[in-house]
Amino acid sequence: MIRCWRLDDSRQTLVLGSQHDHLAEVVYWGPRLSDQEDLTTLYKAHVLDVTGGMLDQNPELSICPEATRTFPGQPGMSVREQDGTPLLPKFCFAEAVEEDDALTLIFKDQDDVLTYSARFAIDGQTHVIEAKAWVDADRPVHLHWLSAPVFPAPQSSDEMIDFAGRWCGEFQMNRTPWSAGMRYRENRTGRTGHEHFPGLIVPCRGATNASGHAYAFHYGWSGGHRMAAEELPDGRRQIQFGHATRVELQAKTHFATATLYAMFSDDGINGCAVAFQRHLRDRVVTWPDPERPRPVHYNCWEAVYFNHNLPELKDIASRAAALGAERFVLDDGWFGNRDDDTMALSDWEVDPRKYPEGLKPLIDHVHAEGMSFGIWFEPEMINEDSNIHRAHPDWALGGEDQILGRQQKALNMALPDVQEFLFDRIGKILSDHEIDYIKWDHNRVLPSPDASQTRGSYALIDRLREAFPKVEIESCASGGGRIDFGILSRTHRVWLSDSNDAHERLKMQHNAAIFLPSAVTGSHVGPRECHTSGRVYDIRFRAWVAAQRHMGFEMDPRELTDEEASVLKDVTTWWKDNRHWMNRADILRLDSSDPSTIAEQQLAEGGSRFVVFAGRAGTSSQIAPRPLRLTRLSPDAMYRIELINKEDAPELSRGTPLLKSEGLVVSGAYLMSHGLTLPWSFPDRMWVLEGTRL
Structure with a gap:
């Protein structure tokens, strides 16, 4: 049969x-x-x-x-x-x-x-x-x-x-x-x-x-x-x-x-x-407030690291808000006696040396600047030099002779006592403070794989979500080490990579878009000199790469020149003006005829508008840029195309392509079969084009 x-x-x-x-x-x-x-x-x-x-x-x-x-x-x-x-x-x-x-x-x-x-x-x-x-x-x-x-x-x-x-x-x-x-x-x-x-x-x-x-x-x-x-x-x-x-x-x-x-x-x-x-x-993804616009982040990690100082953090928060930030995230270093990565993980109590009046003065200042407040935890990990490890060494996963990772061990998340302890400690911080966001980190691999560890972590997150339904959670694991639909059924954002190198981010975001929408993919403007690669990038490139996804900043804003601050504010304002449709847009990878160009087209629901990000990741083998063909447009419709950052053209771009001087109106058939001829530019630059169906 x-x-x-x-x-x-x-x-x-x-x-x-x-x-x-x-x-x-x-x-x-x-x-x-x-x-x-x-x-x-x-x-x-x-x-x-x-x-x-x-x-x-x-x-x-x-x-x-x-x-x-x-x-x-x-x-x-x-x-x-x-x-x-x-x-x-x-x-x-x-x-x-x-x-x-x-x-x-x-x-x-x-x-x-x-x-x-x-x-x-x-x-x-x-x-x-x-x-x-x-x-x-x-x-x-x-x-x-x-x-x-x-x-x-x-x-x-x-x-x-x-x-x-x-x-x-x-x-x-x-x-x-x-x-x-x-x-x-x-x-x-x-x-x-x-x-x-x-x-x-x-x-x-x-x-x-x-x-x-x-x-x-x-x-x-x-x-x-x-x-x-x-x-x-x-x-x-x-x-x-x-x-x-x-x-x-x-x-x-x-x-x-x-x-x-x-x-x-x-x-x-x-x-x-x-x-x-x-x-x-x-x-x-289950959003706490689906109608809320995705806020521009500011994360203080690459500005202060473990050196938390209240007046300094207040100054940084004010500068971030002036640039357009809408959420301030306090990263590692606020708890226990956490002065470096060798101590205090699992001692989730506010450090009275750094915050003698607790976190409230900083949170009040952040709120006064018009931003919400987020905080960093690494719940599944423990340092040997911590009060909790000294009291409960049996809570650590794996043997005493295991190789440490970032000077830490993992907690045994399958143990009910561990889950209860973490729920109480994290819950107290969330209950005592007006916090709407957790950056949830996971900075080492496990000493041995165990499915019950994952189920225990899921259970803790699920319980916290139920108790604090308005709190958003970001999945971070040394950057992109825990990105999958299982964790994203419990969280709302991923930290794609610890690298804020815009060149590397351009490539990573391009490939990750096969699986991840803009709304969940965090992308931050890093410092002028990238802390993970040593490369130095123009603020325009850094800002536009971050604007491709859920935008934020992660640098010391005090390093910015007046011109850099102006550029960053302008790009951030553009992102805010467009996020309402970009967060629901389809990210389409474009088939570039020039392998040095990494380009994508973000197409709005209904197809009425789009934005093209054309990043130069290298030097072309030929002199003139090759046309860039678009996709998924209506062949018979007419589209107005504007190069919105034409002022970024370098002096060596000496010709007169139409896009450098004015917009153009062409058919979808032309855009998909011939494509757009972009101006010449240096490597590690981005052209940004807006398209509107007429």
Whole structure:
């Protein structure tokens, strides 16, 4: 008997099928099919031929490939009895629960020990498929590996794109050709990680940012993941995502994956990006006040570091407000005897040496300047030189001989006493002060991976969110070390990188936009000389790069010249004037003919306006700039284009392109087929263009 099911939106169709009561497999995923399609025919057409040297029938590439069915690749599950005996189930169909836009499939193994369930839900507006799997056992068992529901990868793809990185160099794209065997990536650091962002893009042959077919995946879990992209000997391909292996340390009767977010795009990588951006912003993040404009941040870290001094901080706050800041964030150094990074983590009480009257005088001053107040915590960490470690050394995760990270250990977040202590200490600070924002940091990897650590951190954040529903939280982990949809279902902003180097930020923001919308992506104007790279950048470049996302400042405003302060105020004012639509705009990566140009187009809902940021990340090989083609415009509509920072043209830009003197009105067809010819500029400069549909 063949059973089939389908899920549809206006863009795509997902068809699953099962024969002989075996686990279901994806038999079609791609452009929307006719409602008249015979699904049984599709299932039969999906069957592969066999030839010499093969089994007499190809094993199913199911949503959880089983080792017991002679599957030649990576199985979707590995489970053992408590004595170490492997469990090798053969799952048989038990039930299908069909809802509007969702499907749950349930299978039981022949020994009635394990029950496997998988749920698929398709969002008709964002075009994202949410897939999740779980296993129930009739007695406690050990889980080694469980994949989220397995999807096939397209045969028409020549390569896959995943993401690597490091501290101050996140979201670097890797392109790996498909070949026989497996692309295997596993993050065992206990957090999402700079090194292995849990995302994958599979473009079909010929796909670009703006055109062609592409598939995309993101695993929404903050505790480390495993990804396997495998080409089987017969040529079929599978994509597996799940928790890192061996992170469930206790025998249990229930295990579940996180949500795997997947989608098909028929307009290139941008189609994947827009789906992720909208889904995260509108479905995953829960905003305390959705109507509140995203405030311009000021963070004091790179101005004072640990040297907190009330008169100095008041002066800095006043200067930040004069530049346009609307939220002041007090960073590390306000608590315990925290004079450097070797001491006081977990002693979450205000330092009376630095703040003899508490935080209230600073908060009152910040409020008087028209700004709200935020504060830094690193709740999951502890220094050995702290009152709490001396009182509770058993609260630290890992052995006494472990290698420290930033002079600190991690707290064991699975312990109820630890969660209770942190809730009380953090809750008291939030209760006693008018605070609307937490910068929640996580500055070291764990001594060993443990899924219960992540669940404990989630539980603490969830409890604080419930108790203080108006407080926003930023996820920071040495910058971009904990960015995923799991943490963002509990937080509202990410600190993309500890690097405020505008050149590096330009590249990172470009790649991160495949997954992250502007509204959650913090980007700050750093100091003239970047503290993490030593490079020196013009204030215009620094300001415009920050204005691409949720804008803020993170430098000592006392270093600014009058001209620099004027430029920063002007760009900040421009950002405030446009944030109401930019925070809901689609960020579209442009296919630049010049590899030295990194450009994006932020297109408003409805398409009535857009802004183009064209960053020069290097020196062109040719003399004159190549035209920059735009995307997703109406071909027959006319658009007015204005270069809003034409005064930034250097003296060596000696020609008379029309954009340097006045706006131009051209068709969408011209902008998408020929493109805009920009003025010449130095490297590490940004051109900013506004477009309006007439």
